[in-house]
Amino acid sequence: MELAAQAPVKGRPREFCTEAALAAALRVFWGKGYEGASLTDLTEAMGITRPSLYAAFGNKESLFRQALDLYEREKLAYIREALKAPTARQVAEQLLRGALDSMCSDCEPKGCLRVISSVACGTEAESVREEVIARRVSSQRAVIERFEQAKREGDLPASVSAEDLATYLSTLLQGIAVQAGAGVPRAQLDRLVDTSLSLWPGR
Amino acid sequence: MELAAQAPVKGRPREFCTEAALAAALRVFWGKGYEGASLTDLTEAMGITRPSLYAAFGNKESLFRQALDLYEREKLAYIREALKAPTARQVAEQLLRGALDSMCSDCEPKGCLRVISSVACGTEAESVREEVIARRVSSQRAVIERFEQAKREGDLPASVSAEDLATYLSTLLQGIAVQAGAGVPRAQLDRLVDTSLSLWPGR
């Protein structure tokens, strides 16, 4: 089965690497949000012209969705890893520290693409906003299920609600995204994570 | 001393109430952010024409600053009250519950004007963004000082850093703003506040 159907090689081959161009687009969306990123911003960063962008990626919204896929696949990989940690506390710690690494990289935009895309702005981005929010809900559900498992395994007190604790953790993570995006230095956010973990319930 | 210099009554009087118009503008900015709010959105909500807006408020950025002043004066009044509470725990509780009331009103936009204005978007809003962030820093400093007082008074353990705890609380509040703006129902956020308070250090 030839999954990666390796090309009907007819016609002129494209002169740019779509993956590299998509990665460049991701950085623009990540830094400026969906509406804040103009086609001029995007094409300049991607090093291609407007018609090339439309031929390769459809339109702006489709490009954003593909960039969002890439973001979740590469920059949010720590979430999948964190959920495998042995205790709820370690899950929380890996989520917090992983988020911090992702949001405070020196060579990439500060903050979280999901947060900046769900907070901003006008009516044009409504459907984009809704999809980003839906994806966040899906991530949160995974955390809830992990915490329910933790309660069964006893490393989370039976008195706490898995859903409420997951909401609490998500709120912290989104707050961290706002802080990172606003330029709060990483050292301060590291202490913030320490503080949060010192308050975390149970062992 | 006639502070509110009651009008050089020459010329045609304006036909609209500037305070009501400013309140209408505030709701638009609050719901859509600075860049998301177009002049058409604003003038329609305010019930005035474009030249009237410019004559009365200067320009879009100046209008936003005046709306931000109004927002902090009326919708963020709970912050000043919360800082007067007798213990650090009660300060935190009043800040969290006050923020929730402000961000989840049925007749006003969900979320926080400061957060939506600092997260969004393009380059046009850069100076606006910086001012909003600066105002948030100033609020946080007040919380830090209140917590230092709490440490001196003994209702906060000497082992915790007032600055770190204030950063933690700000992060929670900003995360709440993201959640509220994303449409998370109030009941869930109420439980979130309960969870946060159950984890709050000391008595």
Add this chain to the structure above:
DNA sequence: CGATTTATATACCAATCGGTACTGAAACAA
């Protein structure tokens, strides 16, 4: 060699952005 297919590049589209000239209308002082 054509013929076909696909990508690139220029140059453009209507719509919207924030902001303003300009024409009248409505109030005052003289």
Add this chain to the structure above:
DNA sequence: TTGTTTCAGTACCGATTGGTATATAAATCG
């Protein structure tokens, strides 16, 4: 009344938005 001053409304400005028509260049197929 006659100026003078200020506000309201229409109609417009250049710039930018997301998106395309068109013409040409580069590849394979026959």
